[in-house]
Amino acid sequence: MIEDLYQDIILDHNRNPRNFGPLAQANRSARGYNPLCGDKVEVQLQVDGDRITAVGFQGSGCAISTASASMMTQKLTGATIDEAESMFARFHDLLTEGDAGEAQEDDEELGELEVFAGVRRFPMRVKCATLAWHALRAALSDQGEEGPVKTEA
Numbered sequence: 818m819i820e821d822l823y824q825d826i827i828l829d830h831n832r833n834p835r836n837f838g839p840l841a842q843a844n845r846s847a848r849g850y851n852p853l854c855g856d857k858v859e860v861q862l863q864v865d866g867d868r869i870t871a872v873g874f875q876g877s878g879c880a881i882s883t884a885s886a887s888m889m890t891q892k893l894t895g896a897t898i899d900e901a902e903s904m905f906a907r908f909h910d911l912l913t914e915g916d917a918g919e920a921q922e923d924d925e926e927l928g929e930l931e932v933f934a935g936v937r938r939f940p941m942r943v944k945c946a947t948l949a950w951h952a953l954r955a956a957l958s959d960q961g962e963e964g965p966v967k968t969e970a
């Protein structure tokens with residue numbers, strides 16, 4: 818059911834995205850584009866050593882892509898790069914494991930990100946939900962400005 822997809826927390830983050838706007842002290846960034854939906858996002862990071870001290874994003878997209886980016890910035894602010902990579906993997910699994918992966922929904926590390934579990938039933942939307950995360954990953958391996966990353970769900 819579509820109601821499963823648009824839970825209140827997703828709608829809230831879409832209306833009031835957190836950490837939205839240019840990040841003054843950014844030293845890493847990457848852009849992502851999801852041609853299937855038209856979502857565009859730029860993720861900016863302030864990385865200090867192996868720790869992500871600030872995360873911001875800009876762009877425009879559907880509710881799922883915006884909420885996912887917003888919640889990602891909250892989740893990863895203060896995380897180490899290793900933790901961010903681990904979270905990316907967990908989030909990706911949550912969205913792509915299919916019904917066989919129900920156990921993933923009890924993943925405590927994901928916390929509120931579990932609301933995106935409903936997205937896995939809407940394959941077109943998986944790319945929306947993972948767009949900012951792919952951009953994040955590109956930013957972490959950032960070697961300067963490059964073309965936008967394409968999502969591979």
Ligand code: ZN
Nearest residue numbers: 854856879945
């Ligand atoms: Zn979208």
